[in-house]
Amino acid sequence: MTLKVGLIGCGGIMTPHIEGWKNASNRAEVVAVADISQEAMGKAAAQLGHPVQMYTDYRELLAQPEIDAVDIALPHHLHRQAIVDAAQAGKHLMSEKPLCLNLDEAADIARAVRASGVTMMAAHNQLFFPSVLQAKQMLMQGDLGQVYMIHSFDCSARRRPLSLNKATWGKSEPVFSDTWRSDPSKMGGGEYIDTGYHPTYRLLFLAGKQPSEVAAMMGTYRLPLQEEDSASVQVKFDDGVMGHVLTSWAFAAPGARPLLFSIAGEAGHLWGEMDKLYYQPVGFQTPAVVEFAGWNYARTFAAEIEHFVDAVVKGYEPLHSVDEATATLRVIMAAYAATDSQHAVRV
Numbered sequence: 001m002t003l004k005v006g007l008i009g010c011g012g013i014m015t016p017h018i019e020g021w022k023n024a025s026n027r028a029e030v031v032a033v034a035d036i037s038q039e040a041m042g043k044a045a046a047q048l049g050h051p052v053q054m055y056t057d058y059r060e061l062l063a064q065p066e067i068d069a070v071d072i073a074l075p076h077h078l079h080r081q082a083i084v085d086a087a088q089a090g091k092h093l094m095s096e097k098p099l100c101l102n103l104d105e106a107a108d109i110a111r112a113v114r115a116s117g118v119t120m121m122a123a124h125n126q127l128f129f130p131s132v133l134q135a136k137q138m139l140m141q142g143d144l145g146q147v148y149m150i151h152s153f154d155c156s157a158r159r160r161p162l163s164l165n166k167a168t169w170g171k172s173e174p175v176f177s178d179t180w181r182s183d184p185s186k187m188g189g190g191e192y193i194d195t196g197y198h199p200t201y202r203l204l205f206l207a208g209k210q211p212s213e214v215a216a217m218m219g220t221y222r223l224p225l226q227e228e229d230s231a232s233v234q235v236k237f238d239d240g241v242m243g244h245v246l247t248s249w250a251f252a253a254p255g256a257r258p259l260l261f262s263i264a265g266e267a268g269h270l271w272g273e274m275d276k277l278y279y280q281p282v283g284f285q286t287p288a289v290v291e292f293a294g295w296n297y298a299r300t301f302a303a304e305i306e307h308f309v310d311a312v313v314k315g316y317e318p319l320h321s322v323d324e325a326t327a328t329l330r331v332i333m334a335a336y337a338a339t340d341s342q343h344a345v346r347v
């Protein structure tokens, strides 16, 4: 069976998604795209390299009976409605992070997905780094013994080239001027609900337990945003494990190479990058290293799309669906509340 797929929202992140769909072309075919921008649809069609139906109203795409599944990559404030519409149209769906803007919207999504019985995958692409998957397996096997602390990072120092205008050079230019990202009512917050969503679902995945308490501090250090550009969030789990998310658009994570996570346990220490996993048992001076040559962000999109196609075709629940996406959003909402109240919040 070849899955017939429609793409909804053909902006920046749809570019690596399309490479993922092309990679899965033996099992899935993109037959339609939807976007309010003709230009964006034209670019998507050119990248796909074959003719597709184009719709400026995504509801027309959802009305096409031949379409089995949709891939949604819209601005955050449109996620709830698009997911509910897709589920009610009986389409299997994967949707970009964050799930939506708040927990009331998440409850609407859960109801619609359950009522329709479609497969819904939260597009949590960073689960598919092999270092994350192998670390999870090692934790489940008990290789670290009792786990004490998990750090999860997604930090980058965003820099623009120096302006050649002497009066303005060195100054950060508006990164998201006049886009939905510069409007907190459309974003749902600042950096934390956007990029910070990734290290949060990674932390929950690795911990594998229910969060019980969240404390947070946020700041705006470098980017001219109304909301935070950086967040430090502590999560206590119900088995006592401590979790920490550090995420930023202003500064890089500690260490020379971008670090995804670091886990300390009774028997040693495990840490991961995009293409490497390090394991250092207590008493050893150097870590054992597993290399995943060639792994980068782009490959995680291809892997998540393979996983989605498998889930739909074989009829199983994807690794992360509405429940895990809601749990991630619950921590994020608690972190915003904790920042505002300057107190830890129970979840």
Ligand SMILES: NC(=O)c1ccc[n+]([C@@H]2O[C@H](COP(=O)([O-])OP(=O)(O)OC[C@H]3O[C@@H](n4cnc5c(N)ncnc54)[C@H](O)[C@@H]3O)[C@@H](O)[C@H]2O)c1
Pocket (backbone or CB within 6 Å): 008, 009, 010, 011, 012, 013, 014, 034, 035, 036, 037, 040, 056, 058, 073, 074, 075, 076, 078, 096, 097, 098, 123, 125, 179, 194
């Ligand atoms: N997984 C990741 O690493 C990652 C990275 C970047 C973005 N994202 C997520 O992907 C989503 C999209 O982000 P982006 O950076 O591609 O944004 P973008 O602004 O580049 O693209 C959004 C697209 O949606 C279209 N659009 C807006 N309103 C529409 C409507 N009513 N109907 C149809 N199309 C509409 C726009 O014309 C645009 O082409 C967001 O949820 C974002 O958080 C994920």
